[in-house]
Amino acid sequence: MENNLPEVWRTGERTLRFSFGEVISAEIYKSVHTFTEFLNANWKHFIEEIVPSYHTVTVFFYKSSILDKLNMEKLLAKWRSYKIDCIISSARQVTIPVCYEEPYCEDLTRMQRLIGRAKDEIIHLHSQKIYTVYMIGFLPGFPYLGDLDPKLFVPRLDKPRLKVPKGTIGIGGNQTGIYPIESPGGWNIIGRTPLEIFSIKRSNPFSLKAGDRLKFTPVTNAEYEEIEREMKNDWHTIDGFIEEVDI
Template structure:
């Protein structure tokens, strides 16, 4: 099967950007990351950095490189006939426990008003979906999750909060994600996880990575408190709780 040809344009003296569309999907994600590996293998000597996003690949070339001498057309012709690497998607599946109850669901009334759904319906739609982590960014370890049910698409807050607690689960537009640390934020708050998604006290600070499959599991206050207390005593306890809820 032939690969889709990306659109390409120059964004700086030493920068090219390749676009694979505008949507958020597994197919585009796979094309983006396959192309990132491909261009590194073909032009690695000339490249300073490759930055993939949801649907683009931005390539930064060394100062000594001259873009005009690079044979972009030949490169794209070679890419077009290559097979996509189907191994890109991680087989790791993680389930994150979430308490969707007050006081962790500050914007649930707003979401109900916009969507016309009840709180139970919102929780059901949000927690009965397997999400792909398309990108880590914005904050250390912040997972951008695609594939949110369209019924839950809700615009971001007009005025972002100054402080959003770590572990907060938010919805912003067509995406959902987890705040790994306390920070400002404008996403609609739907719940909170007691797990530390990011912790400098662990050997591996980042719990999640791009390509992981993720599902949320609804828990009550009692379970939330028990997990939170154990996390305070042992940061590595996060791995036990993930295993318990379905990795």
Template structure:
């Protein structure tokens, strides 16, 4: 069976963007990353960078003249004829401890009120889902996690906060995510993790990458403080929360 052919359009003097169906789904995510890998192989001598997202692949060429040399139609024909392979499937499961204590969950009352659920039910539904990291962006290392249970979806705040502490866990619409640094933000904050998902003190600053699987689990305030101290002493210890599949 032939694959769906993405649309393409030029977005700058040296950039192209390929767009698949505009939706959040595992199938589209797989196509995006398979297509990005194919471009990196076919056009390796033309391109400077490839940026995949939910449903698009943006390609940055070295110059406008190298973009002109790229045979787009030939690439798309190869894409459609290529057999569907899921060699980009998730290979890591990252376990994220979250403290949902009152001081860390400043918007959980809003989430419970809108969804007519108790705090305990919100926590249960938030932690029982196995999430996929669809993309990383907005802030350094910020993971956009799809597949949030529809019973705890809630729109973003009408007025974003000027300050959200790093490692805050929030809900924005049908997604959940983790703030990697102190920043403004409009997501509903329901907890905080002691894990630094972005840190310049590690060999690899970014803990998460697209297509990782992620699962939250609740911890007490005391556990939070102990983990925070442990990871401050040894930043590389964070990788014990990463399971290779």
């Protein structure tokens, strides 16, 4: 079976972008992930950096003159028959404890009104899924997660907040994510996690990476406070919430 060919266009003096469409899906992400590995294998000596996203792969080359010498036709012909299966066989699964109770769920009432569902149903729909971390961006360590249940799609706030606390779980449009640090933001706040998914107190500040699986699990206020205390006593590591799984 042949792989889908991406659209290609030049986005700067030293950059190319490959697009696999506009849809956010596990299948597109798999193509993006595999195409990134494919480019690394075939153009490694030309490439300074590769930046994958939901459905695009942006490539930064060492020199602008390299782009004029690339044989794009040959590369894409090779990609057509590249084996895309069995590339992603395992992943880390991170369990994120979330308190969906007051004072951490400022916009749950708004969501109930907009989508016509009870609080318990919203929490269930949000926490029953296993999400894929498609990319890290917007803020240091901010995970963009795919596969949000369509029943939870809700518009961003008309007026973004100036301060959203770190650990906040939000929904904006067809996406959900975690604010790793305090920042402005316009997503609907539905809960908060005591885990520090970004911390400069660790040798590696970033707890999550593209390709991780992520599962939200509801906790009470008391459980939230207990985990928060443990995090402070254990150098902010979340290793105890990570396991390796087959996919």
